[in-house]
Amino acid sequence: MSALQIKRADGILTVQDMGRPGHLAQGLSRGGAMDRLALLEAAALLGARAPLAAIEMAGAGGTFAVTGPLRIALTGAPMAASLDGAPLRWNASHALLPGQILRIGGAQQGVYGYLTPAGGIATEPWLGSRAAHLTIGIGVVLAAGAELPLGPDPDPGRPARALTAAARFGGxxxxxxxxxxxxxxxxxxxxxxxxxxxxxxxxxxxxxxxxxxxxxxxxxxxxxxxxxxxxxxxxxxxxxxxxxxxxxxxxxxxxxxxxxxxxxxxxxxxxxxxxxxxxxxxxxxxxxxxxxHRPEADVLRDLAGRCQPLLRDPATIPDLLSYQLIGGVTRGDDLDRA
Structure with missing residues (x-):
């Protein structure tokens, strides 16, 4: 099982999903992500059928690494992100490999950013949810040295996708x-x-x-x-x-x-x-x-339909020369013969 390693935590980092509805009678509020739309956006980018457990980053992110190849989505409040120094687009999905370092800076707009692995964070659920609920002592604030187990990526070969986020980061x-x-x-x-x-x-x-x-x-x-x-x-x-x-x-x-x-x-x-x-x-x-009001299942379906292939700027691809950009060579007369 792959794991997500927190090398450094700069903001308030917690594991969040869609929470634990249905327990008001026991004195437990729903909890879960502050920006539920961000988890729906991440699910759409990753091709998931339902929102996944993610790291909610309040104010700033940190430095992360992985123990196995995986895909992630970066959604919510835009934050400066880079992989081995190369900038990453926010509100998009990306591939991470062991040995690479993902850095996420402070919020450029808004408050809460989200780092969502394609298989979701696979910590032990409690009452059907993995969400930290700090008010009543469920879960903890994540710190440097934490290693979070991840679920398997159901579609590891899925191409990177991007999505225009709904405007909601300045009032x-x-x-x-x-x-x-x-x-x-x-x-x-x-x-x-x-x-x-x-x-x-x-x-x-x-x-x-x-x-x-x-x-x-x-x-x-x-x-x-x-x-x-x-x-x-x-x-x-x-x-x-x-x-x-x-x-x-x-x-x-x-x-x-x-x-x-x-x-x-x-x-x-x-x-x-x-x-x-x-x-x-x-x-x-x-x-x-x-x-x-729109049910969240309808919102996810709409978001999935609006995802587009992530187009990378060649200037930001450090290993551009390693790609085969020409699939074959021809003299031209063979086309005439055909």
């Missing part, structure tokens, strides 16, 4: 539908909330992301509100009226009022928004939200 518009406590807020508060241009605040992690604005959004009707179930995407307002978008490792119960819920399709925009990025909000009815 944008979030579509929301009403939450469980929207009706507790005065109409003027709701109108002001949706008219505000928020910035991604300085506070944020895998549990939630702060939306920053000069205005506060409160309601006296929330006094004594009973705690109930909460989930990723819900916009929760603290006691002083500051909104937070709950993310993959959010708590499972909460008593703060929720003014709305971000459409799951737009959570990658929240995850990848760097501090200071502008986020606009747009209110949808439930009917509109259901019509706008």
């Amino acid at each position: 944008g518009t979030l579509r929301l539908f009403d939450g469980p406590q929207t009706a507790l807020f005065d109409r003027r508060v709701i109108e002001a909330f949706y008219a505000t241009a928020f910035r991604r605040g300085p506070r944020g992690n895998r549990q939630g992301v702060q939306l920053e604005a000069g205005e506060r959004f409160t309601t006296v009707q929330a006094k004594g509100l009973a705690s109930d179930l909460i989930a990723p995407g819900e916009v929760q307002l603290t006691g002083d009226g500051v909104p937070y978008v709950l993310m993959s490792e959010c708590q499972t119960m909460g008593g703060y009022p929720r003014i709305g819920t971000v459409l799951p399709d737009d959570l990658p925009i929240v995850a990848q928004a760097p501090p200071g990025a502008v986020l606009h909000l747009r209110r949808l009815t439930l009917t509109q939200a259901l019509a706008a």
